[in-house]
Amino acid sequence: MANSAAAAGRAAIKKKVLSSGEYARICQFINEFSGGLPMDCELEMVNRVFTDIEPLALICILQTELFNIARGQHWRHETRSKKLLKTYEDQCHLYNDNTLVIRIACAENMSPVALCRLLLQEKYELKQKPLISRLLKHPHLINDSRLAANVQQCLYSDNQEGPITDLRRRIIGEEYELKLKRLAKEAGIYFYDEQDLRRMGYDKTPDIKLILPFIYKGLVVNWIESKANFGDPKSHKWNIQQQLLSYCNRFGHGIIIYWFGYHEETPQLPDNNIGITVLADFPARKDLVFMQLPE
Incomplete structure (x- = not known):
């Protein structure tokens, strides 16, 4: 059964x-x-x-x-x-x-x-x-x-x-940003959100910037961006030019989550080599390695 x-x-x-x-x-x-x-x-x-x-x-x-x-x-x-x-x-x-x-x-x-x-x-x-x-x-x-x-x-x-459609999409986007923050807190991750970063003087900001980076499958992750969308290659390239490139330049490697999935070619695009990992969900807890601060 x-x-x-x-x-x-x-x-x-x-x-x-x-x-x-x-x-x-x-x-x-x-x-x-x-x-x-x-x-x-x-x-x-x-x-x-x-x-x-x-x-x-x-x-x-x-x-x-x-x-x-x-x-x-x-x-x-x-x-x-x-x-x-x-x-x-x-x-x-x-x-x-x-x-x-x-x-x-x-x-x-x-x-x-x-x-x-x-x-x-x-x-x-x-x-x-x-x-x-x-x-x-x-x-x-x-x-x-x-x-x-x-x-x-x-x-x-x-x-x-x-x-009406614009409002619905905005609400869905905010819902998944809240989901990202909730899952990050449950995983024991400490972070700044967009409001924190804007108060610190940043203009273009990811949804969360990690206070203490973690390692995901051998890569140091400094930020995570939430997209309540599907990541086709063309849209992903646009997101890189409009947002993700500046995040990588300022903060280093990060993750973008397309909550509704992505095209199989999207994670393999050469454009990601600047320091972008593409996922369809929050990274599994078993794949996260947290840095230990000296006592």
Whole structure:
């Protein structure tokens, strides 16, 4: 009975480290998905297609892939903003609901919130992004009640863009930073956090800087960075340039934890040779060697 329970527990563990082939198949599925919202694509991947892979890894890959697609198509949608607004205004009186913008977004293969941005920009001749963002955060300020209702529905239905999605991601990031600090304390590690380091005058700071370094598999670790994300090679290289390089220059070798997993090639990138170890979880206690201070 105990053996069967252990086997069931192992079977429930989802893959967090993905091979090149697995990652390519996920990206291909995302690029070929049509006829629905990004939320529909997410549910399809998690519940039906890639059931052996960590769901949060799939969600992060979807986010990254859709961002890259949207960035490549933004100029095309921008040039069609007048036509998109006309399409909405010609049809908005034909439907007594608040999902017209969502249907247009699906037909145009766009994020609903991205379409809202274009419609608001074109309708109210807004050139400054903060003004558009304000209307998205507060749809009741839109003087067209029908459009306001559509924008509000888009905010609820878009899991890739918008203030609600941004808030959710920020909360998840903070949750995993707290998890990192809790696990570090449980392992007996003493550290400074970001607030401590900023008070000491540092500008770019890792999530925790060890007061007394430890040794992990033969390497001295001075800092740990938490990422509530999936570490694909391109994103990891960006993180190195934006953050990790400065940590290595100032503090020495460190660890970055991608809590939702990473691409198998990410830890092997030559870019890591500056002093970066890539993990998908907090290092196991048996692999940590603590330095002993002389009495």
